[in-house]
Amino acid sequence: MLFTSVVATVAMNTAIVIQDQSSMLSAPKDSARQQAILWSGELVEVRGEKQNYLQIYDYKRERPGYILKSKVKTLNLSEQEAPQLLSALRYVQYQDNSEALSIGIAAAWLQSATTNVINGSEGAEVFNILGLKAQQLADKASRDIQLGNYAAARQAAYFDVVKGYGVKFNSYEYGDKIRVCYGGEAFRRVLALPATDEQKADAAIALTRSECSDPNLSVTDKQIVNQWQADILDKVDDTKLPAWKANQIKLRRAIVWSNLAFRRTLMEKEEAGKTATMAAENAIVSLAGVNKEELIESDLKDYNNAIMAVNASRWALLPKNNSPLTKAGKNLYVEVIPKETGESCVTLLDEKHNLEKHLAQRCTFSKVWLSSATKNKENTALSIAVQPTEQWRELWVFYKKGDNWDINILPPAPSTPDIGYAEFAGWVPGGKKILVAQEARSEGKYYPARYIIMDIGSLSAERQHNTSSELGAFKRWQDPSWKQQSVSIR
Amino acid sequence: MKPLLSKCTKLKWPLITIAVLGAIGYGVYKKPPFTTVHSNELGIRTNLLTGNTTQFKQGSAIVIPGINSFKRISLKDRVLQPKAIASSASKEALQSLEGLSIGANVIIRYNVNETNLLNTYASIPDNDKQVVESAFYGIAYKIFSKYTVREIFSSKRDEITETLENSLKPLLAHDGLALKSIQLGSIDLPSDYRKGMDSLLAEELASEKMRYTIELQKKKLQAKELEAESEKQRREIAAQAEAKTQIIAAQAQEEAMKHIIPFKQRQIEQRKLEAEADTAARIQEAQGNAKARIIEADGEASARKKLAESDAYRIEQIGKANANQMAKEGELISKHPGLIQKAMVDKLSDKIQVIIAPPSTSGFVGDNLLGNGSRD
Numbered sequence: 059m060l061f062t063s064v065v066a067t068v069a070m071n072t073a074i075v076i077q078d079q080s081s082m083l084s085a086p087k088d089s090a091r092q093q094a095i096l097w098s099g100e101l102v103e104v105r106g107e108k109q110n111y112l113q114i115y116d117y118k119r120e121r122p123g124y125i126l127k128s129k130v131k132t133l134n135l136s137e138q139e140a141p142q143l144l145s146a147l148r149y150v151q152y153q154d155n156s157e158a159l160s161i162g163i164a165a166a167w168l169q170s171a172t173t174n175v176i177n178g179s180e181g182a183e184v185f186n187i188l189g190l191k192a193q194q195l196a197d198k199a200s201r202d203i204q205l206g207n208y209a210a211a212r213q214a215a216y217f218d219v220v221k222g223y224g225v226k227f228n229s230y231e232y233g234d235k236i237r238v239c240y241g242g243e244a245f246r247r248v249l250a251l252p253a254t255d256e257q258k259a260d261a262a263i264a265l266t267r268s269e270c271s272d273p274n275l276s277v278t279d280k281q282i283v284n285q286w287q288a289d290i291l292d293k294v295d296d297t298k299l300p301a302w303k304a305n306q307i308k309l310r311r312a313i314v315w316s317n318l319a320f321r322r323t324l325m326e327k328e329e330a331g332k333t334a335t336m337a338a339e340n341a342i343v344s345l346a347g348v349n350k351e352e353l354i355e356s357d358l359k360d361y362n363n364a365i366m367a368v369n370a371s372r373w374a375l376l377p378k379n380n381s382p383l384t385k386a387g388k389n390l391y392v393e394v395i396p397k398e399t400g401e402s403c404v405t406l407l408d409e410k411h412n413l414e415k416h417l418a419q420r421c422t423f424s425k426v427w428l429s430s431a432t433k434n435k436e437n438t439a440l441s442i443a444v445q446p447t448e449q450w451r452e453l454w455v456f457y458k459k460g461d462n463w464d465i466n467i468l469p470p471a472p473s474t475p476d477i478g479y480a481e482f483a484g485w486v487p488g489g490k491k492i493l494v495a496q497e498a499r500s501e502g503k504y505y506p507a508r509y510i511i512m513d514i515g516s517l518s519a520e521r522q523h524n525t526s527s528e529l530g531a532f533k534r535w536q537d538p539s540w541k542q543q544s545v546s547i548r
Numbered sequence: 549m550k551p552l553l554s555k556c557t558k559l560k561w562p563l564i565t566i567a568v569l570g571a572i573g574y575g576v577y578k579k580p581p582f583t584t585v586h587s588n589e590l591g592i593r594t595n596l597l598t599g600n601t602t603q604f605k606q607g608s609a610i611v612i613p614g615i616n617s618f619k620r621i622s623l624k625d626r627v628l629q630p631k632a633i634a635s636s637a638s639k640e641a642l643q644s645l646e647g648l649s650i651g652a653n654v655i656i657r658y659n660v661n662e663t664n665l666l667n668t669y670a671s672i673p674d675n676d677k678q679v680v681e682s683a684f685y686g687i688a689y690k691i692f693s694k695y696t697v698r699e700i701f702s703s704k705r706d707e708i709t710e711t712l713e714n715s716l717k718p719l720l721a722h723d724g725l726a727l728k729s730i731q732l733g734s735i736d737l738p739s740d741y742r743k744g745m746d747s748l749l750a751e752e753l754a755s756e757k758m759r760y761t762i763e764l765q766k767k768k769l770q771a772k773e774l775e776a777e778s779e780k781q782r783r784e785i786a787a788q789a790e791a792k793t794q795i796i797a798a799q800a801q802e803e804a805m806k807h808i809i810p811f812k813q814r815q816i817e818q819r820k821l822e823a824e825a826d827t828a829a830r831i832q833e834a835q836g837n838a839k840a841r842i843i844e845a846d847g848e849a850s851a852r853k854k855l856a857e858s859d860a861y862r863i864e865q866i867g868k869a870n871a872n873q874m875a876k877e878g879e880l881i882s883k884h885p886g887l888i889q890k891a892m893v894d895k896l897s898d899k900i901q902v903i904i905a906p907p908s909t910s911g912f913v914g915d916n917l918l919g920n921g922s923r924d
Binding site for chain 1: 790792793794795796797799800801803804805807808811812814815
């Protein structure tokens with residue numbers, strides 16, 4: 059448990075190291091041999107005093123020594139000392155490289171304060187600071203930059219110091235990178251304490267970071283985690299938050315609910331279908347509630363991610379999973395035939411063809427959004443949305459090639475599936491061209507929203523622009539339902 | 549007297565008729581020729597002259613005295629409890645297989661056999677209880693003597709009851725009666741035996757209880773096993789379902805990856821083509837640059853050559869001009885030697901005061917100015 063080690067370490071006479079690279083010497087003089095290097099935030103036991111040195115014992119290293127008085131702050135960890143520690147923490151938290159010291163002071167405060175105080179608003183404040191500092195430390199370690207020798211040593215030392223206080227971190231491997239994430243216990247405590255709305259918002263945002271979700275979780279566990287995250291975010295009253303903070307909560311909600319919408323549609327029960335619709339609706343409502351004027355620059359990435367995630371799962375909003383294309387007349391239509399292997403076979407049919415003798419068929423393990431099926435006026439092409447993962451939606455285009463039918467598949471980006479969509483935006487009369495919208499983030503690269511006129515046969519771009527209104531074809535032939543339902547256009 | 553007698557004779561027959569009618573009326577009044585059959589009863593009327601019988605249910609029936617006889621038969625259940633065998637101390641007590649006297653509290657329920665009653669009613673005894681009792685005794689002693697006390701007391705009560713019923717039923721049927729049931733109640737044992745029997749039964753009961761407890765435990769165990777089995781199966785199914793979901797998700801991802809490959813390849817080819825085009829463009833540019841430099845160098849060389857030639861020509865011309873000029877100047881100086889000094893003075897600054905002096909002995913006009921004149 060958190061801070062249990064602190065209880066064991068702190069004694070009546072304790073001191074916290076307040077400066078980095080403080081030397082612990084073997085004798086009370088500058089020229090004495092250096093026993094160890096202490097970093098800010100470390101706790102040591104004070105056993106005596108000699109000249110301007112304190113005689114200390116470092117339990118972690120199991121070593122006694124001397125340290126200059128100016129390098130440490132002595133503590134008695136009494137109830138009376140708690141307010142002073144809290145004041146110090148309030149200032150120290152804003153200093154650069156103060157993660158270990160802040161967490162050390164927070165731990166000392168937790169040791170000094172009474173249970174009632176810890177369970178009150180001050181407790182929530184301290185846990186919030188502690189969580190934020192731990193998260194800051196983890197974020198620094200996850201940054202993809204080369205550190206200098208001193209900075210690297212300091213980072214490693216800080217981790218060592220805060221781990222000594224029971225702060226836990228998780229490491230996840232994403233491709234060739236390692237992401238360090240704070241375990242989040244302090245934030246969970248904030249949510250349970252009488253915290254302010256802003257503190258709760260901070261905690262909820264920290265606990266629902268998609269980059270800190272375990273990539274090795276099973277599909278079922280991911281759904282459970284997503285549901286838990288949605289519950290946490292729903293507990294935050296965003297109406298009482300500043301607009302920019304409320305935006306953060308809404309963006310996070312949009313992402314979490316869109317993930318849930320996709321997961322729930324995969325469940326076979328009918329009830330799940332209803333809850334999936336509800337989840338998709340929640341996602342869209344959350345995204346629509348974002349005040350763009352108040353969006354801060356650092357949230358722009360989250361904003362784009364939210365748009366892509368919501369757009370990827372937006373077809374879950376339609377309750378009926380039926381094709382809008384009917385069997386009547388000479389029209390083309392599609393049917394999805396489930397297989398025992400778990401695959402869904404998208405089958406292209408018309409009045410002259412049946413399931414045994416179809417025009418074209420393609421089986422997939424992905425989610426086929428049957429309600430997205432649409433065909434051109436010439437009856438020579440049909441597009442349908444297919445979603446392989448919770449945040450990645452492809453566009454499938456069946457097209458007539460001579461007397462036969464073929465299929466082209468357009469992914470959101472030519473990159474490892476992560477987050478993005480490729481979607482139908484309209485048919486260009488003549489039966490040769492299709493309007494498409496694409497946006498993705500993958501392998502650390504962002505492919506901004508693009509509106510493309512594509513050749514149906516090759517799915518190669520003929521013209522494209524990052525604003526749909528700049529393309530004449532989009533002005534004239536964009537599909538009204540696409541314009542109405544898609545969140546691609548900001 | 550005669551008239552009085554004749555009057556009486558005249559009145560004789562009417563009086564007799566009145567008397568007879570009165571007697572009949574009285575008789576009917578006193579003993580009406582009707583009878584009533586109540587519910588739960590059956591009535592059998594027999595014509596004494598012809599021997600015909602008629603059955604009546606609830607209601608009234610005409611019964612003419614002297615011509616008809618009428619019999620009411622109750623349809624209610626009758627119960628008999630043979631008292632003589634109730635106590636083990638009684639002389640008529642039953643005997644068990646072991647020869648022990650036992651009493652049995654038996655309740656026999658029977659009734660009149662309603663079917664074919666017109667033929668059998670005559671055989672129904674008026675003292676049916678005695679008939680049934682004697683018939684029962686006739687079979688009870690035989691049957692009870694085939695069983696041990698323990699069997700009679702507990703384990704074979706049902707069998708004994710059934711045997712009694714099966715044996716008594718035909719006997720009663722013979723008398724127009726129908727046996728409904730025999731209930732074997734408490735068994736009265738000799739007091740000493742009773743004690744031993746009770747303890748024995750208690751032991752048996754205990755062992756029985758133990759058996760049931762063990763069975764119960766076994767059942768519980770089986771139930772738990774079944775529960776565990778079903779839980780295991782449920783988990784297995786859940787695990788299989790989860791594994792399947794996981795596999796489907798992974799395969800969907802793999803599929804998505806496959807869909808990217810052609811685009812990646814296209815991108816690679818595009819980049820390759822771009823690189824090739826870039827290389828070709830660079831080569832062309834380099835060649836162009838090289839040619840341009842050659843051209844530039846050639847141009848420069850010829851330009852320099854021309855420049856040099858023009859310089860040489862210019863120098864030659866200047867030399868010629870100078871030579872001409874010098875020749876002309878030489879001629880002029882020869883004619884006017886003071887011109888040298890004048891030219892010198894013209895070149896000096898205005899601020900310098902110049903005194904034209906006669907040429908020195910050395911012949912140089914500036915010697916005096918430069919102080920060379922004092923050397924002498």
